[in-house]
Amino acid sequence: MSGMNALLEIKNLSKLFHGPAGSRIHVLDGINFTIDSAGNDDRLTSVLSPAGAGKTTLLKIISALEKPSSGEVILKEKKYLQPDGSIVYIPENASSFPWMSVNENIEFALNLKKISKEEVKKRKDEVISLVGLSGYGNHYPHEKSSGFRFRISLARALAIQPEVILLDDCFKNLHSETKKELHDLIKSIKQQLNVSFILATSNISEAIDLSGNILLLKKNPGKIFRQINVIEFNKNHQGEDKNVSLKSEIEKSFEHADERMNIF
Amino acid sequence: MSKKAYHKNSRILLTGLFFIWLILFEFVIPGNGFLPKPSIVFLSFGSLIKDYHLWRNFGVTVSEIYFALIISYFVDWLLCKYITGNEWFFSALDAFYKLFKFLPAVILGMFLILWFPNSNFNGVIFSLLIFIIPMAVKVKEESYKVKPEYIDAATSLGAGKNELSKNVIWKAVQPSLLNYIFELHYLAWLLLIVFEFMKGGYGLGSIYRDALRYKDLSALFSISIITGITIFAGFYLLKYFKNKFIHWSNF
Numbered sequence: 001m002s003g004m005n006a007l008l009e010i011k012n013l014s015k016l017f018h019g020p021a022g023s024r025i026h027v028l029d030g031i032n033f034t035i036d037s038a039g040n041d042d043r044l045t046s047v048l049s050p051a052g053a054g055k056t057t058l059l060k061i062i063s064a065l066e067k068p069s070s071g072e073v074i075l076k077e078k079k080y081l082q083p084d085g086s087i088v089y090i091p092e093n094a095s096s097f098p099w100m101s102v103n104e105n106i107e108f109a110l111n112l113k114k115i116s117k118e119e120v121k122k123r124k125d126e127v128i129s130l131v132g133l134s135g136y137g138n139h140y141p142h143e144k145s146s147g148f149r150f151r152i153s154l155a156r157a158l159a160i161q162p163e164v165i166l167l168d169d170c171f172k173n174l175h176s177e178t179k180k181e182l183h184d185l186i187k188s189i190k191q192q193l194n195v196s197f198i199l200a201t202s203n204i205s206e207a208i209d210l211s212g213n214i215l216l217l218k219k220n221p222g223k224i225f226r227q228i229n230v231i232e233f234n235k236n237h238q239g240e241d242k243n244v245s246l247k248s249e250i251e252k253s254f255e256h257a258d259e260r261m262n263i264f
Numbered sequence: 265m266s267k268k269a270y271h272k273n274s275r276i277l278l279t280g281l282f283f284i285w286l287i288l289f290e291f292v293i294p295g296n297g298f299l300p301k302p303s304i305v306f307l308s309f310g311s312l313i314k315d316y317h318l319w320r321n322f323g324v325t326v327s328e329i330y331f332a333l334i335i336s337y338f339v340d341w342l343l344c345k346y347i348t349g350n351e352w353f354f355s356a357l358d359a360f361y362k363l364f365k366f367l368p369a370v371i372l373g374m375f376l377i378l379w380f381p382n383s384n385f386n387g388v389i390f391s392l393l394i395f396i397i398p399m400a401v402k403v404k405e406e407s408y409k410v411k412p413e414y415i416d417a418a419t420s421l422g423a424g425k426n427e428l429s430k431n432v433i434w435k436a437v438q439p440s441l442l443n444y445i446f447e448l449h450y451l452a453w454l455l456l457i458v459f460e461f462m463k464g465g466y467g468l469g470s471i472y473r474d475a476l477r478y479k480d481l482s483a484l485f486s487i488s489i490i491t492g493i494t495i496f497a498g499f500y501l502l503k504y505f506k507n508k509f510i511h512w513s514n515f
Contacts, residue, residue, distance in 0.1 A: 083421075098513075112427060156417075
């Protein structure tokens, strides 16, 4: 699925790390996938794998924070070689800066784009309202919960209007109620804005709940061995509970790939 | 023992020592060669102002230390990009730092006195060297401990080296840097007083020099009290600034 409709193309991505005494660790091997601009993945693709399969490395390569050993990342038909805010990476532990208030965190991102003060204010107000932080503009991240910090990171990313936002297991350590609220927030943003997400997760239910497309990644080395389009799967399994049937399908796939999944 | 109880006990002990000195040296053994009579110490403040030019010398030392501290902080902020991102630049600073780590800094002071015997600025230069290089080394050391999440997040938003160093690394290292400045603050006082003592001319160190030369025990005692109170006030002022402006914890 490459060509005119492709928003993001990942082509033959591999990553080798050089360990001690000349050893080589093959973290990722021949990763290929495409995200189309029409939103056929319901604007969110999940990379699902057990811990240690190379999800973080994959997301860091996609966002150009790390260089691949081979392969390329193509965003809107151009190689994405330097981070410029078109693909924003949100790390596992919320990365909002504790020395900046909510307003300042968002302004930091907007000021990188060299836009007018009026535009900065307009966009800041929009994203603050969008992620549910109205009234908290002068609060600091460390005064509140992890969910609050994630909202700041998300607002900061959305403010600069990226093409793709990468979520690196961001909901992993959250309380179930907060997790549910943030899942709903992501679903609502997907519907309102023209932005695509890639979520790296080890949680099958989370991947099913949020994504239109699930990539199953096995480890040693990290390799995508199956791609499931959730929308098509649901069409073919009408009348069944998607959480049950899709979950069992994913589990079977991992069993066949000799992997064990931690089901949260 | 809790920190609060420890502070309370040390205050009680200091007050006790003050009263022992007051009673013992005012009434019991007034004429001795160890500590002066409290009433003479009180009167010697007048002599400090008149004969030892206390305000002028006090102003010189205080302005040299705090001017150097503020300028060093500002210069290290300006150079943060090079300190954290340019290995050659940092290696040069580190070499200088290591040299004076094992060679007492007062020796550098001696050279400054010999090189610029009539300069009014060698005290400032000496104070700048006390602050600027150790602070730069601290910034570099602490930059390795900054959460990689902060760097990754900022870089993926499109931040370049300049924005990273000023808005992320510099800010993230502030709690540790300020704690280190507390230590340097005391060290700077110590070294500058020794430097002024060697050089003579202006500064609190020159009062110590003259008081020692004239064997003026009461002046030596009263200038020590003034020095102690000033260092204490400076320390609390710095602590106030840290609590007020650096509200985030270490990393």
